[in-house]
Amino acid sequence: MTHARSFGRLVATWALFVVLLAPLRAALADDAPPAIRQFDVPTIEKLGREMYDQDQLAWKATDIALAHFTEEGLKAQKTHGWIVETTQAGGVVRFVHDTPDGPAFFYDVTFPGTGTPTAPIPDNTTPNTEERAQYDARTLAVANINPSCSNRRREIHYSEGCTLEELHDDEKTRDPQRRNGRSLVDANRVDGAA
C-alpha cells in the first residue's frame, strides 16, 4: 500500500537531505584527484596487455635469477630492480645493480619466442638513453609510492599504484606454477570481491 505524501512534504524532506548531503559533496570535491591522462579504450586494452606480458616475463626471470644467484647473492650484487624490453619474438628482462658509476646491467634473461630462456651475463652493461629513462622512472616511482610495496614483493609500478607478488620464504613455493598468490594494490581500489 502506498502512503499518500504531499509534494510540499517531499520538498521539505528533500531540503533536509540536501543539507545533510552537502558535507559529502564538499568532501568529494576536496578529494577529487588531479586529472590523469586519458586514453581511448583500445589503447587501455593494449597497455594492460603489455603490462601483463611484461609482468609474466619479470616473474619468470626473477625465478631464474634467484635460482642462479640465490636471494643473498642478489643482495650482494646490490640488485636494484630490472627493466623489461619486449620484442615481437619475446623479450628480455635486464637486471640492474648499483655500481660506483651508476646503475648497470649485470644479468639478462632472454625469452625467445619458443624454447628455453637464456640467461647470459651481458657484454654491454651500460643502459642506453631509453633504458636509463625506464630505470629512472621505476626508481622515482618506488621512492614516491605507498610503502606497502615492500622489498619482499615484486612490483609493477605505474601512476596509480603498484602490483605486488609475494616472494615466498620457502624455496619450494617458488615453483612458477604456484606463484599465483598475487594481489593488486591500486591507489583507487576501495572494495573487494562481489
Add this chain to the structure above:
Amino acid sequence: MEEVSWTQIVSTAPLETAVFASLSYKMPVFVGTMDGKIWKFDGDNVVNVDMDSPGVAGSAARYIAGLMEVCRIIETKIGETSEKYNLQDSVDVINATEKDASFKLTTSAGYQAVSVTCGRRDFVPAPNDYKVVLAGYPLIIMDTGTGHPERIASLEIVSGRFQFRQFEGDPPTDELKSRIGARLDAFQNIVQAKP
C-alpha cells in the same frame, strides 16, 4: 563464476591496471567510476555494462551501484502536530532490494518513515527501486555523479502509476528521459503482472 569488483576514484575512464588485474586473476573485473558508469574487463576486452545487463554483469553492476549510493531514512515523530524531521542511520536500497522480495525499514521507536532519500551516481531509478515505493515510501534520488548537473527527483506512485517527479536541477537530457521512461514502464509492468 567468480569476478572481482571495485570502485575507482582516480578517473572516470577505464584504466589499464584493471586489464592487468583481469588477465592476472584470470577472471572478469567490474569497475564502477564516479560518473555512474560500470566497466567490465574480461582480459583485455573492455566494455560498458549497466544494471540491466543480463547475468553476472548486471548483478555486478547493481552491486557496485549499491556500494556507491548513500541513502538515509527521513522520519518524523508519530502524532507530533508540527512535523520535525529526523535523519536515521544509513540504509542500503539497491543491495537490499536485490536480495529481498520486498523492502522493509526499521524506524526509531515512536517514529514513522517519511521517505527514503539517496545520493547516487546515476539519476535513473535502479531496477528494484519499485520495491521501496510499493513498501509505502517515496524514494528521493539526488544525482551525485561526477560531471553530472545536480538533479533531484522523487519516485512515487500517483493514481496507480509510477512517476519520477523532478523538483530541482536541469531538465533531463533526451538520453535520461528515454532511460527513465523505460524504467517507469518496467515498474508498471511488474506491478500489473502481480496477482
